[in-house]
Amino acid sequence: MNVHQTLNRAQHEAASHIDGPLLVLAGAGSGKTKVLTHRIANMIETGSVAPFNILAITFTNKAAGEMRSRVNAICREGGSVWVSTFHSLCVRILRREIHNLGYDSSFTILDADDSLRLIKKCLDELNINDKMYPPKSMAAAVGRFKDQMITPEMASRDTPESDFRMANIVDIYKLYSRKLRQNNSLDFDDLISLTVRLFTEYPDILEGYRSRFRYIMVDEYQDTNAAQYELVRLLSERHGNLCVVGDDDQSIYGWRGADIRNILDFEKDFSGAKVVKLEQNYRSTRNILEAANSVIRNNSQRKHKQLWTDSGDGCKIGLNQAASDREEAAFVAGSIAKSRQDGGKYSDNAVLYRSNFLSRAVEEELVKAGIPHRVFGGTRFYDRKEIRDVLAYLRLINNPRDSVSLLRVINVPRRGIGEVTMQKLEAYAASVDKPLFEVFDELENADVGRQSKKLREFREMMVRFHSDAMNYGVAELLGSVLEQTGYIEELKLEATEEAQGRIENIDALVAKALEFEQHAEEPTLAAFLEELALVADIDSFDADADAVALMTIHSSKGLEFDSVYIVGCEEGQFPSYRSLVSETPKELEEERRLAYVGITRARRRLTLTSAFRRWVRGNDVYNRVSRFVREISDDNLENVKMDNQRVDAKHDESEDTTLKSADSKPAERTGISRYAEINKVRNSIDISFGGKNYMQGAKRAADAATREQLEFKPGDRVRLMKYGVGTVLDVKDAGADTELTVEFEGAGKKKILANLSKIKKVEE
DNA sequence: GAATAAATTGTTTTT
DNA sequence: CAATTTATTC
Numbered sequence A: 001m002n003v004h005q006t007l008n009r010a011q012h013e014a015a016s017h018i019d020g021p022l023l024v025l026a027g028a029g030s031g032k033t034k035v036l037t038h039r040i041a042n043m044i045e046t047g048s049v050a051p052f053n054i055l056a057i058t059f060t061n062k063a064a065g066e067m068r069s070r071v072n073a074i075c076r077e078g079g080s081v082w083v084s085t086f087h088s089l090c091v092r093i094l095r096r097e098i099h100n101l102g103y104d105s106s107f108t109i110l111d112a113d114d115s116l117r118l119i120k121k122c123l124d125e126l127n128i129n130d131k132m133y134p135p136k137s138m139a140a141a142v143g144r145f146k147d148q149m150i151t152p153e154m155a156s157r158d159t160p161e162s163d164f165r166m167a168n169i170v171d172i173y174k175l176y177s178r179k180l181r182q183n184n185s186l187d188f189d190d191l192i193s194l195t196v197r198l199f200t201e202y203p204d205i206l207e208g209y210r211s212r213f214r215y216i217m218v219d220e221y222q223d224t225n226a227a228q229y230e231l232v233r234l235l236s237e238r239h240g241n242l243c244v245v246g247d248d249d250q251s252i253y254g255w256r257g258a259d260i261r262n263i264l265d266f267e268k269d270f271s272g273a274k275v276v277k278l279e280q281n282y283r284s285t286r287n288i289l290e291a292a293n294s295v296i297r298n299n300s301q302r303k304h305k306q307l308w309t310d311s312g313d314g315c316k317i318g319l320n321q322a323a324s325d326r327e328e329a330a331f332v333a334g335s336i337a338k339s340r341q342d343g344g345k346y347s348d349n350a351v352l353y354r355s356n357f358l359s360r361a362v363e364e365e366l367v368k369a370g371i372p373h374r375v376f377g378g379t380r381f382y383d384r385k386e387i388r389d390v391l392a393y394l395r396l397i398n399n400p401r402d403s404v405s406l407l408r409v410i411n412v413p414r415r416g417i418g419e420v421t422m423q424k425l426e427a428y429a430a431s432v433d434k435p436l437f438e439v440f441d442e443l444e445n446a447d448v449g450r451q452s453k454k455l456r457e458f459r460e461m462m463v464r465f466h467s468d469a470m471n472y473g474v475a476e477l478l479g480s481v482l483e484q485t486g487y488i489e490e491l492k493l494e495a496t497e498e499a500q501g502r503i504e505n506i507d508a509l510v511a512k513a514l515e516f517e518q519h520a521e522e523p524t525l526a527a528f529l530e531e532l533a534l535v536a537d538i539d540s541f542d543a544d545a546d547a548v549a550l551m552t553i554h555s556s557k558g559l560e561f562d563s564v565y566i567v568g569c570e571e572g573q574f575p576s577y578r579s580l581v582s583e584t585p586k587e588l589e590e591e592r593r594l595a596y597v598g599i600t601r602a603r604r605r606l607t608l609t610s611a612f613r614r615w616v617r618g619n620d621v622y623n624r625v626s627r628f629v630r631e632i633s634d635d636n637l638e639n640v641k642m643d644n645q646r647v648d649a650k651h652d653e654s655e656d657t658t659l660k661s662a663d664s665k666p667a668e669r670t671g672i673s674r675y676a677e678i679n680k681v682r683n684s685i686d687i688s689f690g691g692k693n694y695m696q697g698a699k700r701a702a703d704a705a706t707r708e709q710l711e712f713k714p715g716d717r718v719r720l721m722k723y724g725v726g727t728v729l730d731v732k733d734a735g736a737d738t739e740l741t742v743e744f745e746g747a748g749k750k751k752i753l754a755n756l757s758k759i760k761k762v763e764e
Numbered sequence B: 001g002a003a004t005a006a007a008t009t010g011t012t013t014t015t
Numbered sequence C: 001c002a003a004t005t006t007a008t009t010c
Helices: A009-016 A032-045 A061-074 A076-080 A086-101 A112-126 A135-147 A152-158 A164-182 A188-201 A203-212 A226-236 A286-296 A325-341 A356-368 A385-398 A403-409 A419-432 A436-445 A449-471 A474-485 A487-494 A497-519 A525-534 A577-581 A586-599 A647-663 A671-688 A696-709
Strands: A022-026 A054-058 A082-085 A108-110 A185-187 A215-218 A242-246 A274-278 A317-324 A349-353 A373-375 A548-552 A561-566 A602-616 A619-622 A637-639 A717-720 A724-734 A737-744 A748-753
Touching (some): A022 A032, A032 A054, A054 A086, A061 A076, A082 A086, A112 A135, A135 A164, A164 A185, A203 A226, A286 A317, A325 A349, A325 A356, A356 A548, A385 A403, A385 A487, A385 A525, A419 A436, A419 A449, A436 A449, A487 A497
Parallel strands (some): A022 A242, A317 A637, A349 A548, A561 A602
Antiparallel strands (some): A717 A724
């Protein structure tokens, strides 16, 4: 069989280059998955490579599954090719080898939420103020250390005495690492960095995997971080048969440590590398492609690449500027309903957004319109409280040293063991340097008084679970946990609709466990937990179900739809507020790449929508239309509105609401509140006229009025609940809000958003 | 000492 | 708005 029949010249060139390093720069929609699968088939069919020697690394489990089935479809022996994500590859290696690094192979995999809890514990224990060292930033800082394979010792050595702040962060990193080890737990970043460490410290183990993985392929290479780079380098160094595929314009995980230099420097790092560019796009119409190109053009650091297509113009890109998030959502729902009437399928449509909360309004309107849809991301099924609770029991059974899980379930359902008791126990455990669960054996030393009876009962229950785990399957064990802990019982007693929903979710987990027992290669408890820890929501994406897909642009990477709606195209929303206040243009450029990814998901129709007024966690916010919309040429755009909507009516309604809400604000928010209202009106005026500055004069007048109203100026004394009293150093306009740089007494220098934080002036 | 009610505060994106 | 921290009641 000639597998190259359907490939174009560049695709063929990439698919037939088997030995030596190869970089495929694959623009969006240029058929890179096809190239990868054909390349694998080609290797196997020409008999030059055994399937067993091929490793393909993808970004999500879903992409892995898809590649596996596509390889199988074109080639009989495809089944023994190892296709997986970085994370699952590493887990499989670590389960076999991690004893070399002093861990037990039943290690727990902590997700982001678990590691945040552990970070908070570290802050507590070190007496570090969580206002000055926010746990989330600390978790991110620790993550970046690990991405770059900087150990606590290295970090400590490289930190000068004078850098007080960094020294504290390193202390947190040290303690966090120690706790992880003591808990026999690994976080996501550990999975990669410990594998690298294993390979570095044990060359013979590395050698084993090298001889196994003689041909390596990495998809989405632009999103790899330093540790992943190192892993790939170690594995491929000897034979040099490394093929990476990626697109620097689609690098959207910089915040997770992904280093765009990995792809930019590939030719330098792997000498003799062949480079193939795939520039013909087979996915989208010309209007869509031109829009994508004219947006991404505004970025500075890129490899030169110009996507082109020989398909037709297609329809123009729709632009809907709605008055509110509700109207925006109603527009999307109406538009999808209409396309359905015209004979389309629901599953041809996707609604994409920058952040998860933006799905809310759209969801509600879709429900109202009776349109079937699926939401991916946000709170995943496995993130629900009841599921996490129950899974924590299983994790604790699997790995009794897992203190994070122990603390989660010790009083769930309530059994009268409270915070004070656990604090005493933790203090004692820390003093004898033992995992928490182990000191349940020596309660008499821990000063917990009469609480020790309850603690002992808990311990005995866990022992029973342990023996259940030896004798029964995962589903039965789960049943035993649900019964003995009384978890379901308590929910039944609550007898609310919410509790009923939780019971249903738990039932779904039991069903999942049953299914797992029947189909898993190795139906152990550890394997079950591992599978749940590493699934992404998008992995369950089912293209066959006739439903509209709702997801973040991040999740949509690698997917394509006939018709795509990108909602929330507003400054501060997309690009995100964070990228706008950032000092460097780096973050904004990543937002722009994200816009590029979003736009290029569409095959035939793209609609961008924005809302003048958006309800964001209990507050109205007013933002201008996104710069990314403005970067698209008018030639490719057309305004679209709801079918049965009168334009004047819309304007009347929006002005009216704006003014009314201004009047009804409480009087105490004087200066700043007036400023905010004026700013809101100013923005909405600006947008009402298509953002084309018809109102230059009026806008300047408004600006002047604003400046008069602006209460904050450098030198002002202000108070904020969280940080106390401070002095304003700098005032800066940031979209609809005002950014103040304030020196707080005791808490140091902070950047504060005046409106959002409700900061107040102190009269002296 | 634990359970519950009230106050406060946070802003992305995910393996 | 919702999750988490802090104050109050049992």
